[in-house]
Amino acid sequence: MKYLDEFSDPDLARRLVDQIHEVTTQPWAMMEVCGGQTHSIIRHGIDQLLPDGVEMIHGPGCPVCVTPLETIDKALAIAQQPGVIFCSFGDMLRVPGSSKDLFSIKSAGGDVRVVYSPLDALKLAKDNPDRQVVFFGIGFETTAPANAMTVYQAKQQGIANFSLLVSHVLVPPAIAAIMESPRCRVQAFLAAGHVCSVMGTAEYPALAEKYGVPIVVTGFEPLDILEGIRRTVIQLESGRHELENAYPRAVTAEGNLPAMEMLRDVFEVTDRTWRGIGMIPGSGWTLSERYADFDAERRFSVTDIHTEESKLCRSGEVLQGLIKPHECAAFGKECTPRNPLGATMVSSEGACAAYFTYRRLDLVSTS
Amino acid sequence: MSNDLDFEGWTCPLPLRETPTIVMGHGGGGAMSGELIESLFLPAFGGAARAELGDSAVLTVPAGRLAFSTDSFVVKPMFFPGGSIGDLAVNGTVNDLAMSGATPLYLSTAFILAEGTPMSDIGRVAMAVGKAAEVAGVQLVTGDTKVVDSGSGDGVYLNTAGIGVIADGVEIGPDRARVGDAVLVSGDIGVHGIAVMSCREGLEFGTTIESDSAPLHGLVAEMLATGIDVRVLRDPTRGGVSATLNEIAKASGVGIELVERDLPIPPEVRDACGLLGLDPLQVANEGKLLAIVPPDRADEMLETMRQHPYGAGAQRIGVCVETHPRMVVARTGLGGTRVIDLPIGEQLPRIC
Numbered sequence: 001m002k003y004l005d006e007f008s009d010p011d012l013a014r015r016l017v018d019q020i021h022e023v024t025t026q027p028w029a030m031m032e033v034c035g036g037q038t039h040s041i042i043r044h045g046i047d048q049l050l051p052d053g054v055e056m057i058h059g060p061g062c063p064v065c066v067t068p069l070e071t072i073d074k075a076l077a078i079a080q081q082p083g084v085i086f087c088s089f090g091d092m093l094r095v096p097g098s099s100k101d102l103f104s105i106k107s108a109g110g111d112v113r114v115v116y117s118p119l120d121a122l123k124l125a126k127d128n129p130d131r132q133v134v135f136f137g138i139g140f141e142t143t144a145p146a147n148a149m150t151v152y153q154a155k156q157q158g159i160a161n162f163s164l165l166v167s168h169v170l171v172p173p174a175i176a177a178i179m180e181s182p183r184c185r186v187q188a189f190l191a192a193g194h195v196c197s198v199m200g201t202a203e204y205p206a207l208a209e210k211y212g213v214p215i216v217v218t219g220f221e222p223l224d225i226l227e228g229i230r231r232t233v234i235q236l237e238s239g240r241h242e243l244e245n246a247y248p249r250a251v252t253a254e255g256n257l258p259a260m261e262m263l264r265d266v267f268e269v270t271d272r273t274w275r276g277i278g279m280i281p282g283s284g285w286t287l288s289e290r291y292a293d294f295d296a297e298r299r300f301s302v303t304d305i306h307t308e309e310s311k312l313c314r315s316g317e318v319l320q321g322l323i324k325p326h327e328c329a330a331f332g333k334e335c336t337p338r339n340p341l342g343a344t345m346v347s348s349e350g351a352c353a354a355y356f357t358y359r360r361l362d363l364v365s366t367s
Numbered sequence: 368m369s370n371d372l373d374f375e376g377w378t379c380p381l382p383l384r385e386t387p388t389i390v391m392g393h394g395g396g397g398a399m400s401g402e403l404i405e406s407l408f409l410p411a412f413g414g415a416a417r418a419e420l421g422d423s424a425v426l427t428v429p430a431g432r433l434a435f436s437t438d439s440f441v442v443k444p445m446f447f448p449g450g451s452i453g454d455l456a457v458n459g460t461v462n463d464l465a466m467s468g469a470t471p472l473y474l475s476t477a478f479i480l481a482e483g484t485p486m487s488d489i490g491r492v493a494m495a496v497g498k499a500a501e502v503a504g505v506q507l508v509t510g511d512t513k514v515v516d517s518g519s520g521d522g523v524y525l526n527t528a529g530i531g532v533i534a535d536g537v538e539i540g541p542d543r544a545r546v547g548d549a550v551l552v553s554g555d556i557g558v559h560g561i562a563v564m565s566c567r568e569g570l571e572f573g574t575t576i577e578s579d580s581a582p583l584h585g586l587v588a589e590m591l592a593t594g595i596d597v598r599v600l601r602d603p604t605r606g607g608v609s610a611t612l613n614e615i616a617k618a619s620g621v622g623i624e625l626v627e628r629d630l631p632i633p634p635e636v637r638d639a640c641g642l643l644g645l646d647p648l649q650v651a652n653e654g655k656l657l658a659i660v661p662p663d664r665a666d667e668m669l670e671t672m673r674q675h676p677y678g679a680g681a682q683r684i685g686v687c688v689e690t691h692p693r694m695v696v697a698r699t700g701l702g703g704t705r706v707i708d709l710p711i712g713e714q715l716p717r718i719c
């Protein structure tokens with residue numbers, strides 16, 4: 001696979017950077033929606049190469065970051081029940097709930113396992129019929145099809161000891177919520193390429209039109225991101241606000257039709273609370289009534305757990321692009337990747353963690 | 368290496384054949400313990416074992432300074448592409464000794480076995496220990512075996528401790544890096560960690576990568592023979608190159624600047640890391656060393672390292688700098704910079 005190298009080619013990158021400099025005549029603030037893009041921007045130092053005034057605002061597209069504290073607490077409550085095998089993607093293990101994280105449940109004897117696919121969790125359920133196997137199904141439209149497929153297969157195969165703790169979130173309602181915020185500074189979006197590879201681009205022209213913002217579907221490698229930025233700046237400079245697809249090798253307008261069909265069958269739209277942001281109407285998926293038997297919240301009776309977020313943590317403002325991570329008073333002091341107050345400091349894709357990990361040097365030398 | 372060993376082809380006296388798996392009695396200090404040592408460990412260790420079976424080994428050491436190191440091995444799975452917990456445990460301690468410039472001489476082995484572990488697995492591990500010790504030229508002089516109940520352990524845990532001697536005039540220490548010094552690595556990084564991960568339960572992915580587990584004291588001896596002032600030597604095991612360089616930067620009070628495009632990362636490691644969301648700089652190595660040497664002798668040192676089979680892929684990857692003391696920073700391929708931090712704990716695979 002040469003993909004990674006080819007899409008990080010320094011000479012091509014330099015050419016794109018030069019073009020961005022050539023077309024930029026004034027300051028612009030654009031938001032990359034996805035945490036994977038944030039990680040890539042900071043890891044490769046892409047924002048350091050942009051013209052002064054072209055600002056990247058880091059969006060809410062890190063699934064780990066926006067999963068509400070309440071859902072984490074529900075996960076912890078389920079994971080510590082005897083007889084449960086609790087399966088999760090790796091980076092959810094260190095996300096703090098109100099008092100502990102999944103790591104501490106594991107060290108106290110809970111059976112918490114990292115899996116790379118929800119189908120691995122289903123296999124565990126098949127292999128351990130006397131145990132309850134729960135998969136922590138979080139994420140955006142990107143991770144949802146695999147979770148939907150898993151629940152679908154569990155039902156087809158009658159694997160009754162499997163269930164899903166669902167906290168799926170959706171990008172388009174979040175873009176609308178950001179634009180409706182009275183303090184919004186965002187003038188354009190780099191849309192999340194992999195979300196669009198599943199869902200297509202049909203939802204975005206209306207958003208671009210309604211809010212007067214260019215939306216450019218963008219990939220994740222350095223050249224993808226620079227190309228997304230270049231196209232966005234060209235639209236901004238020419239006063240256009242359209243949907244553009246700068247990631248055609250992965251994204252088609254119609255999306256992944258079989259995946260979307262599976263999603264419509266297994267999930268239904270629900271209101272969802274985003275960590276640090278609050279409730280956004282119609283911004284999530286939950287299991288549809290047809291699959292309600294596989295809902296871990298109901299199976300383990302944790303629907304009554306309600307949790308408040310930390311007062312000190314300003315991750316909500318970070319996720320909305322209102323402040324940069326280091327502008328939070330707790331950044332690097334009370335809040336570090338080792339002792340995170342908010343989820344943006346936990347996940348490697350969280351804006352706070354990316355700043356802490358890769359940018360401490362600049363922050364130290366400018367302070 | 369140990370994957371080639373055929374434990375089945377090795378004839379084992381009757382008492383062990385009657386118990387195909389480890390039972391608690393094998394750690395009880397009685398007849399069964401004795402049989403395990405006599406019939407399994409000593410034959411499997413082969414020529415590397417010095418079987419006096421007293422309460423302690425009595426060793427003759429040359430005059431000079433001794434290096435002493437210990438390490439415990441709990442790797443899961445215990446057999447992986449290119450090696451096993453057995454050769455890892457020998458090479459790990461041999462390398463820890465070598466990194467202080469010592470010639471390793473003697474090793475102890477302490478096995479903690481889980482009840483129910485197949486005798487053939489123990490045999491394969493023990494043979495790998497014996498073979499690795501023989502290759503490294505160290506003697507296995509004392510040992511211990513304990514058995515824990517099946518819920519308390521996991522197959523084989525193995526501790527090794529080792530003693531080596533340091534020649535006069537060799538002064539290597541983590542605090543000796545100076546501004547301007549060159550940072551060298553002996554070859555491809557991230558190989559061992561990815562090999563182990565590729566066969567971990569629930570994470571199996573196809574790769575041709577094999578662990579780089581190897582004893583490095585021969586390479587170190589060649590490096591010291593140049594007479595070049597080797598300031599720091601470290602093997603970047605757990606936490607990878609990132610953790611090791613951070614420790615050196617802190618101990619020496621210098622900054623370290625890496626050039627990302629000079630890092631020897633094999634495509635397979637780069638791809639696996641890209642897929643799993645890991646940083647190759649934080650992935651473990653078991654047959655590589657990092658050396659910090661004066662800049663004017665760095666090329667000469669690289670030439671020497673490349674003559675040795677375990678240093679054939681040696682590269683200069685960075686420099687010690689005055690700015691940002693105690694921090695490691697990389698220049699990215701695109702010309703930006705990023706801080707290379709210590710990994711916090713276990714590397715956590717990313718969600719998407």
